[in-house]
Amino acid sequence: MNLPLTFDLLQHPLAVPMVTLFYTIVHVLPGNLIRLYLFRRYLRFSPQLIIAGLLVLIGIETMIQIEAVTVFSRRIAFPFLFFIFFYLIAVTRVPMAKQICIIAPLGLLWFGMQTVVYAIEDAYPVFEIPFLLSGLLTLANLLIIIPFCLYYGRTIADPLLADDSFDAVWKPLAWLGTLILVLTILLSPFNELRTNTALFVRLSAAIGAFCCIGLALYAMNERLRQRALREQLAREAEMAEITRQNAAQMEENERTTRTFRTQFTALLEKVEENLADGDYTGIEHLMRDAAAQINTNYAPVCGNETVNILIGYWQPVFDRLGARTEYRIEIGTENPIDPLDLTAILGNLLRNAAEAMERLSPTAERILRLALVHQADMLFLTMDNSFDGTLRYDADGNLLSSKRGCIEHGIGMESIRASLARYDGAMEVAVEDGLFSVDMTLTTSVDSYGDVPSVERSGQYGEVDGIS
Missing domain, CATH: 3.30.565.10 (Histidine kinase-like ATPase, C-terminal domain)
Incomplete structure (x- = not known):
């Protein structure tokens, strides 16, 4: 930062702490609240308690930023990003690799959005206070980002979170997503050279990584849908088989009933003959044989x-x-x-x-x-x-x-x-x-x-x- 700007900031003693607090909250809190919403059914503790811990971490970072530097420092912010990231992983029951894979596309999208925001602020410094314009633009972009994140959660994240398949795929995909994100941040020339070429390189890496991991998650989700469809077809086939077997059994029962009626008519005739002859022992044998032939099993x-x-x-x-x-x-x-x-x-x-x-x-x-x-x-x-x-x-x-x-x-x-x-x-x-x-x-x-x-x-x- 140049001396005139530093001098101007010193004329406003609340400018530095306020912009530091504003930047920290705007650039950290919305994305993590969206992440908590996507994992809301798999949290180890109540959302209010987890958000309270998140605010404590943000408050600690803000105090360190205000006490240690004149204006916002990325060197302090970067470690806290990792603290918050692993804090949210620890309070969620979903395995780490699976969490990383599911939030990687949204992280890359957020990373690409902030890259554009920084580029706009560098090209058009509307305010003397650094990061104020980028913070306001981030708030404006939330109107577009949040609906997309909710759609992503319904169509991709929720089905994958509800299923425990692909255990062998999550870890390699998580390593790939993390490596791409870290290399994109560390090796991008946009960190030092705020030029259009550097911006293009950084955004291309983010978009490419987003597409690759997003396609992998989409393929997993489609596989889950296919499996659910096969299970539904299996249930329908089982129901049809049960119905067919019972229909066949009903036909067999009808044939048995007709046969029994014929036999019963003949039985009555024999009973009448034995009764006329006084043969009560013969009647008892006839009744015993008839009872043995009656099917009362079901x-x-x-x-x-x-x-x-x-x-x-x-x-x-x-x-x-x-x-x-x-x-x-x-x-x-x-x-x-x-x-x-x-x-x-x-x-x-x-x-x-x-x-x-x-x-x-x-x-x-x-x-x-x-x-x-x-x-x-x-x-x-x-x-x-x-x-x-x-x-x-x-x-x-x-x-x-x-x-x-x-x-x-x-x-x-x-x-x-x-x-x-x-x-x-x-x-x-x-x-x-x-x-x-x-x-x-x-x-x-x-x-x-x-x-x-x-x-x-x-x-x-x-x-x-x-x-x-």
Whole structure:
């Protein structure tokens, strides 16, 4: 800074501290508040407490700036940028590499925006006080930056934050993004030479890095969408297969009923003949044979067709395993949630229960208890089933699939969580009395799903022994 400007600033004793405070807040606080908003669902503490800590760091930097220098110093600001960066990483539950990858495009965008702001201030020094014009321009640019950041959060950040895939990709991509940003800052000639050429070099690096990392994140997001689509198609195919099998079973039941009616007519004729002859022993044998031929294994568990189809599909499996099944179903004929989501939740739970029982020893007791209750606008689901007593969780407390060696999350549980999210649902997993227990609550609206076409009803369903 030249002496005349320094002398002019000294004539205004509040100018230096005020512009230092203004610059520090404007150039640090908005970007970090946007970052906190994008990670709002994954913070370790309340947002108010985290923002208070952020303001403390900004206040410390401001006091050091005012006491140590005449005007703002980047040498002091640069370390505090790192302090704040790692502070926000520490208070967020998302792994560091994943955080860096997700915020890298926004960081490069912010970096490019401030480069343009500095260039404008150098070319058109409207105010004598340094950084005042750049601060005002930063505030003006927030009207453009914030909507873009919110759009980025909805379309790119939120889906990637909600999924734990691509673990092997986050670290290399994070190193690449950090290296590009650091090299762009340190090696750019714009730091010393405020020329158009230097500005072009710096912006080109920022834009190139933004495009590369942004494309990588977009590709990951598209892969997640494709996987979600495949899961939805799998649920629809499973529902169609269940419906087909139950339709075939219904046809078989109708044929059995017609045969039984014919046999029953013949039986009545024989009974009348034996009765006329006084052969009561023969009548007793006829009744015993007829009772053995009547199929009473399966009956509907409730008035809801989707639930009946799902339970009727898995009940023969539980019967084959020798499981004791107990059901408490209090649900109306109309589906409280979308049938595909009901299939994803209840169908996957029944599947997981059957697979858990198959892993038990032949002599182990097998129990399945299912309660499904719809009250007002809430749907409550509780399932307890026998299992081998082995559970594995990841660092965030999510259950790992035993079918995948307890190293990955089960697709079934991920499908359940995706369906729960659509109804503000909550799920708790625990071990109670040696049984694997799942408790769920969902917010429902019959009006929203009452018009969903009903699934064709089967005439025979799983055996009901009571509440389990």
